[in-house]
Amino acid sequence: LRALKALVENTRLQTLGRAGFQQLQLDTHYLRSALVEFVDDATSVNVLLNAADQAAAERSEDPTPMEPSVIDRILSTRGG
Numbered sequence: 001l002r003a004l005k006a007l008v009e010n011t012r013l014q015t016l017g018r019a020g021f022q023q024l025q026l027d028t029h030y031l032r033s034a035l036v037e038f039v040d041d042a043t044s045v046n047v048l049l050n051a052a053d054q055a056a057a058e059r060s061e062d063p064t065p066m067e068p069s070v071i072d073r074i075l076s077t078r079g080g
Contacts, residue, residue: 001039004031004048011055018062028053029071 011024028049036042057063 001041001044001048004045004052008048008051008055011052011059014059016056016060018060018064021056021060021063022066024056025053025066026071026074030075033075 014020016024032046032049035045039045
């Protein structure tokens with residue numbers, strides 16, 4: 001969970017463009033599914049990843065979200 005807290009804090013210090021915002025959105029979506037099997041407290045993981053998403057939206061110059069279908073397609077092509 002420390003790494004996720006660091007992700008949230010680092011995101012709060014960044015200024016993101018559209019691509020950076022969407023990359024973080026993609027990363028948190030992947031982490032949400034990948035980490036569930038490795039942690040005892042999935043709720044904390046989700047809270048921290050939601051905080052990272054929110055921080056990215058607040059710090060982005062263009063917080064245009066990626067369509068969920070696009071995220072799913074990207075992650076399915078890489079085995080995610």
